[in-house]
Amino acid sequence: MLYRIPLGVFSGGEVLLYQNSYSKISNNNSAIPQDRVFFNYQYMKDMDTYKRFNGRSGGSDLSLYTFGLEKTLFCGRMSVDFLVPFSYSMDREFRQQANSYPGSDSQLEDIAFGAKGIIIDRECLTVSGGVRFEAPTGDDIHNTQPNRTWKNDAWAITPYLASIYSFSEDLFIQNFISYRLITTGNSAYQSQGMGPGGPTADFREPAIFGVDTQLGYWMMRNHGSRGVTGLMASFEVHYAATFDGGYQPSGFNPPLLYNLDGNHDILNLTAGVTALINDRSTVTAAFVAPVRNGPQSVIPPPPGNLGPYDSDRFFDWGLTIQFNYFFN
Numbered sequence: 001m002l003y004r005i006p007l008g009v010f011s012g013g014e015v016l017l018y019q020n021s022y023s024k025i026s027n028n029n030s031a032i033p034q035d036r037v038f039f040n041y042q043y044m045k046d047m048d049t050y051k052r053f054n055g056r057s058g059g060s061d062l063s064l065y066t067f068g069l070e071k072t073l074f075c076g077r078m079s080v081d082f083l084v085p086f087s088y089s090m091d092r093e094f095r096q097q098a099n100s101y102p103g104s105d106s107q108l109e110d111i112a113f114g115a116k117g118i119i120i121d122r123e124c125l126t127v128s129g130g131v132r133f134e135a136p137t138g139d140d141i142h143n144t145q146p147n148r149t150w151k152n153d154a155w156a157i158t159p160y161l162a163s164i165y166s167f168s169e170d171l172f173i174q175n176f177i178s179y180r181l182i183t184t185g186n187s188a189y190q191s192q193g194m195g196p197g198g199p200t201a202d203f204r205e206p207a208i209f210g211v212d213t214q215l216g217y218w219m220m221r222n223h224g225s226r227g228v229t230g231l232m233a234s235f236e237v238h239y240a241a242t243f244d245g246g247y248q249p250s251g252f253n254p255p256l257l258y259n260l261d262g263n264h265d266i267l268n269l270t271a272g273v274t275a276l277i278n279d280r281s282t283v284t285a286a287f288v289a290p291v292r293n294g295p296q297s298v299i300p301p302p303p304g305n306l307g308p309y310d311s312d313r314f315f316d317w318g319l320t321i322q323f324n325y326f327f328n
Helices: none
Strands: 007-011 014-018 036-052 057-073 078-090 104-108 112-121 125-134 141-143 147-150 156-166 171-182 186-191 200-203 208-221 228-242 257-259 265-277 281-290 317-326
Touching: 112 156, 228 281, 265 317
Parallel strands: none
Antiparallel strands: 007 014, 007 257, 014 036, 036 057, 036 317, 057 078, 078 104, 078 112, 112 125, 125 156, 141 147, 147 186, 156 171, 171 208, 186 200, 208 228, 228 265, 265 281, 281 317
């Protein structure tokens, strides 16, 4: 579970940490193409949302809701998917004021779509490859007084490989390897008027390399009956890394926007249970725990003392609930 490496916006003695969503490939996905509709709910406790120059910090809870559809093509050897995410998180429109803190609001995030196809299909092993695109449909960040805006302009492309191997009828392992690329930078501007015209700058998010592994074991299966027809326990390891240092864009005087995208090594562990219902749908509940801490300062530091922040740990703990309804 990773929301996104944060972007810092300076506001009256604080740096607000905005974390737009990004479409994590392994989240409620399979190496095998499927016909399904699905829903994901993610809750993150105390996600970092601001830093004060006296070293104090704070956070707020975050909820992410994703509705999705996947449809197979070419006799099940390929599929396309479409995901629409919404969040309840820190409001992206605020008025600068010392020691102020924006409220929370429901917001559309970046819509994603993609395709995957089977490369290797054997009795115990399936390997597939795919790509997912993210369109910049999420809201811009806007400081209404004075008028400063961080635009959500960039498209993201994530190629990936996936595999699933069955050790037996009940035990399997599934893996995803992905690399998320940003096509262009996001623009930012500040103006004394109501629109662009003042100094501008570009922000480019770092590329994100991801490795995700799921070990699953079917504790019970009773095909053909009604009600709960299967019960599976799973354990997952999610790793994400960036290799770009953070930077402060030029052109703003005084500097008001900071990109906190630095070098990160994020490791989360997930344990969950999945119920198969009527051999047609699944419901999963899982607990997520971040493992690593990686103190790191803004590069370069802003005026005053922002202090170190946990660059590898963005929330305290999380919960995820997933629902799938399969057509075939």
